[in-house]
Amino acid sequence: MKEIFPWKRTLQExxxxxxxxxxxxxxxxxxxVCVTCGTTYVVEKVEAILLEGDKRIGNVCKxxxxxxxxEIPMILRQQSxxxxxxxxxxxxxxNRSIDCPPWDEYLQASGDxxxxxxxxxxxxxxxxQMIMSRVFLIGEGIVPNEELEGLxxxxxxxxxxxxxxxxxxxxxxxxxxxxxxxxxxRYLFRFDAGV
Ligand SMILES: [Zn+2]
Numbered sequence: 001m002k003e004i005f006p007w008k009r010t011l012q013e014x015x016x017x018x019x020x021x022x023x024x025x026x027x028x029x030x031x032x033v034c035v036t037c038g039t040t041y042v043v044e045k046v047e048a049i050l051l052e053g054d055k056r057i058g059n060v061c062k063x064x065x066x067x068x069x070x071e072i073p074m075i076l077r078q079q080s081x082x083x084x085x086x087x088x089x090x091x092x093x094x095n096r097s098i099d100c101p102p103w104d105e106y107l108q109a110s111g112d113x114x115x116x117x118x119x120x121x122x123x124x125x126x127x128x129q130m131i132m133s134r135v136f137l138i139g140e141g142i143v144p145n146e147e148l149e150g151l152x153x154x155x156x157x158x159x160x161x162x163x164x165x166x167x168x169x170x171x172x173x174x175x176x177x178x179x180x181x182x183x184x185x186r187y188l189f190r191f192d193a194g195v
Pocket of ligand 1: 034036039060063064
């Protein structure tokens with residue numbers, strides 16, 4: 001049987017195969033990874049989600065949105081190539097023997113031999129001076145590692161415990177903008193639950 005509108009069918013198939021980026025208003029600051037380019041970024045005000053029909057594939061960063069529909073497949077190809085190269089490196093590493101210090105040594109180096117992993121979150125809770133939102137900022141990578149490089153443990157401790165920014169030493173004043181980020185309690189609760 002001859003189809004009357006074969007072009008129409010093709011168009012529908014194309015529509016189904018097409019991926020779509022949808023924008024959602026967001027009141028939360030969330031750390032996420034762009035599925036297109038692989039960058040870790042913080043969702044601010046608008047969350048862009050790549051969808052296949054109703055299926056969520058991942059977030060897309062604003063730099064990729066700026067590049068536009070035409071360029072996104074090319075960015076994905078480049079990222080896919082980078083991951084392939086990374087996978088190759090990891091594969092090579094997996095064939096090597098690795099000398100890793102025992103867990104005990106790690107605990108000793110962290111200054112508390114009795115602190116097991118299951119107690120780590122309770123420890124944080126038991127310490128009233130620890131500001132959970134600051135722990136979250138570092139734990140979730142919202143404060144990028146580059147910002148923490150070169151800081152002494154003492155500085156990081158002040159960031160985690162001192163609410164009054166006027167009391168901060170100049171070494172950590174560049175972290176002020178992160179301390180001002182408002183974080184929804186639900187995310188802190190997730191941290192509290194020790195997940
Ligand atoms: Zn991106």
